[in-house]
Amino acid sequence: MNNLLIQGGNVLDVVNLTLAPADVLVQDGHITQIGPKLTAPVGAHIIDAKGKTVMPGMIDCHTHIVASQLNLGLNANLPNALATLRAVPILAGILMRGFTTVRDAGGADWALSEATRTDIVDGPRIFLAGRALSQTGGHGDFRARNDILDPCACVQKVGNIGRVVDGVDNVRLAVREEIQKGATQIKIMASGGVASPNDPIHFLGYSEAEIRAIVEEASNAGTYVMGHAYTPQAITRAVQFGVRTIEHGNLVDAATAQVMHDHQAFMVPTLITYEALANEGLGLGFPPESVAKIEAVRGDGKKALEILAKAGVKMGLGTDLLGALHRHQSEELKLRADILGNGMTIQQATLVGAEIIRMTDKLGVVKVGAIADLLVVDGNPLTDISCLLGQGDHIEVIIKDGKTYKTSL
Numbered sequence: 001m002n003n004l005l006i007q008g009g010n011v012l013d014v015v016n017l018t019l020a021p022a023d024v025l026v027q028d029g030h031i032t033q034i035g036p037k038l039t040a041p042v043g044a045h046i047i048d049a050k051g052k053t054v055m056p057g058m059i060d061c062h063t064h065i066v067a068s069q070l071n072l073g074l075n076a077n078l079p080n081a082l083a084t085l086r087a088v089p090i091l092a093g094i095l096m097r098g099f100t101t102v103r104d105a106g107g108a109d110w111a112l113s114e115a116t117r118t119d120i121v122d123g124p125r126i127f128l129a130g131r132a133l134s135q136t137g138g139h140g141d142f143r144a145r146n147d148i149l150d151p152c153a154c155v156q157k158v159g160n161i162g163r164v165v166d167g168v169d170n171v172r173l174a175v176r177e178e179i180q181k182g183a184t185q186i187k188i189m190a191s192g193g194v195a196s197p198n199d200p201i202h203f204l205g206y207s208e209a210e211i212r213a214i215v216e217e218a219s220n221a222g223t224y225v226m227g228h229a230y231t232p233q234a235i236t237r238a239v240q241f242g243v244r245t246i247e248h249g250n251l252v253d254a255a256t257a258q259v260m261h262d263h264q265a266f267m268v269p270t271l272i273t274y275e276a277l278a279n280e281g282l283g284l285g286f287p288p289e290s291v292a293k294i295e296a297v298r299g300d301g302k303k304a305l306e307i308l309a310k311a312g313v314k315m316g317l318g319t320d321l322l323g324a325l326h327r328h329q330s331e332e333l334k335l336r337a338d339i340l341g342n343g344m345t346i347q348q349a350t351l352v353g354a355e356i357i358r359m360t361d362k363l364g365v366v367k368v369g370a371i372a373d374l375l376v377v378d379g380n381p382l383t384d385i386s387c388l389l390g391q392g393d394h395i396e397v398i399i400k401d402g403k404t405y406k407t408s409l
Contacts, residue, residue, distance in 0.1 A: 003027045004402060005040040009049030009376060011366050014056060014350045017343040017382060024054055026372040029402035034368055047397055047409050049376045055346075056364050057100025057373030057400060058388075059353030060329065061268045062247055062318025064161055065090055065126070066107035070277075070286040070323040072195050073142035076160035083159035087112060090326050091123025096392045097330050100373040100400040101125040103185070103357055105226065105247060105320070106132035106140070106161035110182025122405055125373075127357045129226065130183035132162040133174055133214065138205045139193035139228055140164060162189065168213045171206075175217035184357075186218045190227040190243065191234035194277070194293045195286075195322070201230050201251075201296050208241055215242035226268075230297055232256040239265045245356060247318065250274075250297040252304045257311035266356050267313050269305060270320035272332040274298040277325070284324055305339045316356045317349040330389045337385040346381055372402040376409065 004026040010019040011034065023038040024031060040046055068086035069075045075083070091112070094102060101124050108128040116123035134140025140162025165174040175186055188211065192203035205228075206214075218225050219242075227243035229235045231251045236259050238246060245266040252260075252267070260267060277286055278294050308315055317336070319329045336345040354364030362371050376397035379387025387394040398406040 003041045003044035004047065004372070004399070004404070005038060005044050006047045006049050006054055006374070006376065007038075009052050009054035010380075012053055012055035012346075012382070014347055014365060017346070019053065019380065019382065024366060024374065026374070026399070026402045029372055031366065031368055031370050031372050034366065045404070047376065047407065049397070049409065052396065053377040053380055053387075054366060055375050055377060055381065056350045056366055057375055057398070058098050058349040059101045059103070059317065059357065059364055060094065060099045060319055061103045061245075061316035061353050061356050062105045062270050062320045063094070063102045064107050064320065064322060065102070065104050065112060066159055067161060067322040068159075070281060070284050070325070072161060072322070073144075073197070073287070074285075076142055076157055078157070078159040080158040083157070084112070088121050091116060091121055093326055093391070094329065095122055095124050095398065095400070095405060098375050098388060098392055098395045098398060099124050099329065100398070101127070101353070101357070101363055103127040103129075105129055105228075105318075106187050107159070109158070113182065119403075125400065127184045128182060129185050129187035130178035130181055131160065132187035132189055132228070133171060134162045134164050134189040135166050135206050135210075136164055137198055138164070138203070139189035139191070139196045139199055141198070142196060145198060168209050171210050171214050172217050175214055175221075179221045179223070185223050186214060186225045188214055188225055188227050188243070190229040190238040191231055193228060193230070194297065195290050197287065197289055201293060204234055204237070208237070211238065211241040211243065235260070239263045245316070248297070248320070249308070250301040250304050252307055254307055254311065257307050257313050260308075260313045261311045265313070266316055266352070267308050268316045268318040268356070269301060269308075270318040270332070271301045271335045272328050273320040273322070273325070274301060275331070275335070276321060276328045280325065302335070302339055305336065309340060309344070314352050314355070315348050316353045317345070327391065330391075333385055333388055342382055342385045345385065372399055374399040
């Protein structure tokens with residue numbers, strides 16, 4: 001692998017939220033030196049980053065890469081080849097916005113992860129949940145109401161983000177199957193949701209015995225469970241039963257945030273998806289019954305950030321966008337920065353994200369020994385978050401695993 005020297009930039013320390021001038025040497029995909037006036041090895045590629053910010057590649061902890069359209073029921077019925085091909089531009093767009101790593105929350109499979117790892121297609125590093133687990137009638141069950149409930153064919157289709165499975169023995173088998181197929185973590189639907197047809201937000205997903213069985217099987221495989229949940233009751237029971245990260249959590253209250261803090265659970269809010277769905281969803285084919293659910297959670301999402309921050313709950317950055325709305329991904333940064341400030345928002349997109357995916361000191365930092373996922377940005381995100389917004393317009397260099405995927409320098 002080629003050596004790379006980034007000269008003259010201001011390196012962003014995301015731990016202390018400071019900028020300091022330094023060169024960064026990358027060798028064999030890792031950062032090997034950081035300091036003033038480093039000497040480039042023979043044959044190294046040199047990037048002049050004078051006046052620019054050098055920062056870690058960002059991490060989106062809640063994506064749905066295969067969701068190429070807003071109606072997830074229709075998405076689930078796409079031919080497998082078409083569902084896969086539609087994911088390719090989604091992956092490229094994510095990387096070009098400076099997100100070098102994603103944690104997919106349902107749908108992405110090992111094949112897509114391997115495709116980006118081996119540069120068959122351009123895209124971020126993928127930590128995948130495989131298909132999210134849902135009880136019958138839960139957030140992963142997109143079957144329309146009918147007098148006869150046909151068996152769910154969700155295990156067979158690439159475009160389906162979830163699978164329907166009930167009962168302790170069956171959920172154990174489902175976890176083992178998802179792990180065998182390449183899942184790096186397990187996702188469950190622990191409450192009702194917006195995008196599914198028949199489950200109000202207040203619905204609870206899975207019994208205690210089923211959730212504990214899922215958590216045990218994930219733990220046996222050396223990994224953890226992420227849980228879709230909105231209400232205080234759904235969040236509390238999921239965390240108490242061993243779920244490590246809560247997704248969305250818009251309706252969290254102070255008591256529930258304290259439970260999360262006590263159990264060292266993470267929250268991954270996804271504010272931008274509700275804004276985008278409210279503004280554009282109906283016109284892009286989002287089902288009317290789902291549009292009606294948006295306002296039940298949209299307004300409380302921003303309040304949730306304040307409640308969680310006050311309780312000291314660690315938050316990762318997530319977006320949860322679908323279809324044509326993926327282009328709004330970076331706007332999550334602005335929504336958070338307006339409430340929590342630029343520094344904390346950047347930490348959520350780097351440090352905390354790395355902790356969630358269990359890659360502390362390897363991703364989300366500019367540090368000797370870390371994997372070389374780096375951005376060179378025209379601007380200072382500590383003072384102006386807009387330099388990270390849009391489609392990567394102000395991100396002049398994007399490096400993943402030491403390889404340059406974009407450069408205008």
